[in-house]
Amino acid sequence: MKEKLGLIHIYTGEGKGKTTAAIGLAVRAAGNALKVLFVQFLKGGEESGEIKIFKGLKKNIEVIRFDQRHPIFFKKGDTKKGLINAAKDALKLIDEKIKSDKYDLVILDEINNLIVQGWADVNELMDIIRKRPKGVEIVLTGRGASDELIEMADYVTEMKAIKHPFKKGIKARKGIEY
C-alpha cells in the first residue's frame, strides 16, 4: 500500500453485504500483496465457502474463527459470564496479533454484535484500535455499531435493506447467504 493511512471502516445496518464486503476487501488486499488478519466471531459450526478460499491464500490471509466450537469462545455449560471472559480472551489475542505489526488489514467480522450483546466492552476494543501500529487498517462489521465506534471511524457504511427476501420467508442458502 503506497499510503498506509490506517483508516477505520465500519460496515453496519440490517441489509446484506456487511460480511461479504469484508470478504471482498480481504481478497482485494491479498491480491495486492497486503497481509490480512480476518477474525470471524459468532459463526456457525461448518466452515463457510470464503474460509475455504482464504486457506488457499494463506500467504496473505490469516483466519481466526471464534465459533461455537472454538474452545476459548464457547465452553460446555457456558454462562453469560463465561462468554464475557471468552470474549475478553479473544480481544487479548487480537490485540497481540495487531501489535505484532505483521498485518496491513485487520477485519473483525461481527464484532459489533458482541458489543451489542454486552459480551465485549467497547472501551477495550477502542483501546486496542487506538494503540495499533501506525498504518494498520481496521474493519469492523455487524449490526448496531455503537456511537463511540462510529465517532472514531473514518469510513462508515450502513447497509440498508431496501428489499430482503427473508421477509418473504426465504431461508439462508449456502454459497449465497453464508
Next chain:
Amino acid sequence: MKEKLGLIHIYTGEGKGKTTAAIGLAVRAAGNALKVLFVQFLKGGEESGEIKIFKGLKKNIEVIRFDQRHPIFFKKGDTKKGLINAAKDALKLIDEKIKSDKYDLVILDEINNLIVQGWADVNELMDIIRKRPKGVEIVLTGRGASDELIEMADYVTEMKAIKHPFKKGIKARKGIEY
C-alpha cells in the same frame, strides 16, 4: 446450492462496499463449488487485486472485463453512439454466456452506471435477466439503480455513506479502495 432460487440482488447507493460485496459473494460461492461469471464494466486499466485472486480460482470464477482497453468497449475516437453499440455487444455476449447455463451466479459489476449514463438500455438488461435459465442468481451493482430494476429484484441493499474519507480529501488507495 441446495435450493436454486435464482434471486436477483442489487447493491446500490453512494457508500463503500458495492463492488467489494460482489467480490465477497463471488468468493463465497466459489468456495462452495458454485460456478461464477464475474463481469466488470468501466474499470480502469490495471488489473485489480481481486481479479488476480479470481484468476487463481478459474475453475469456479470466470472473469470478463470491459474496461477502457477492451476492444469491444472503448475504441479510439469513440463517440456516445460508439459506446452504446459497444454496450449492446457486451450485453449480447453476457446474454449468450448466461443462456449457456454454465453459471450459478452472474455478477454484473457497475452495470447500473451504464444504465444511468444512458449507454445501456434497461429493458434489454431486464429481458436478459427474465429469460435466464432457471436458478441462475444475478447480482447488479453500481450507483443509481433504476426503479424498474429495484422493482424486479428480490434483494436490494443501499450502501449508505454515513462517513466517507473522500470527503476529507483522502484519495483512493490500491488494495483498499480498488
